Amino acid sequence: DIQMTQSPSSLSASVGDRVTLPCRASQTISTYLSWYQQKAGEAPKLLISGASSLGSGVPSRFSGSGSGTDFTLTISNLQPEDFATYYCQQTFITPYTFGQGTKLEI
């Protein structure tokens, strides 16, 4: 199975900051990497697909990059509504594994 590693598990930041959340795959997955945002008590929401394509309706302050095994989600000019947990997922090969998530906290 492909292991997806997100570290750190939590990250403190402030409104207006620029943050970078990493995700590493245990083997190459090309760009078949998605990012999801999950707020407390809510279902996950697709932010980024194909490593760098912004999801429908997602603000442009979110961006994704990377290919192969190393990927990054960047949030510029953090807004109060961005404090949530972020997961990466690979759909290159089954099982379609998720990272353990990074919780973005104030």
Added chain:
Amino acid sequence: EVQLVESGGGLVEPGGSLRLSCAASGFTFSKYAMSWVRQAPGKGLEWVSSISGTGGDTFSAVKGRFTISRDNSKNILYLELKNMRAEDTALYYCAKAQGEWPHLVPLDYWGRGTLVTVSS
């Protein structure tokens, strides 16, 4: 508007069975792969199973105990859970894939989930 509404969760004893359903609307159901993803209390997301748009191909992380299926005439996705264990306790989400095949594409719409609790 895409809507996914899960149902069928509840309390079940270890070794028991349950069938979850997901009613889909707002898109051409048969043209998209569907998936189940679960989340144990306080934990992260775990992919459970996926099925192609036609229903002809299925993929599962829990082989032998969980079976995914779909009824394209009714726009309903199912997940049958058997021989359940305490570690199957989780919120089970239904999610739509962005293509007819679950491979290589993201999950672009999610339901709100149905809670399954396995306990005696």
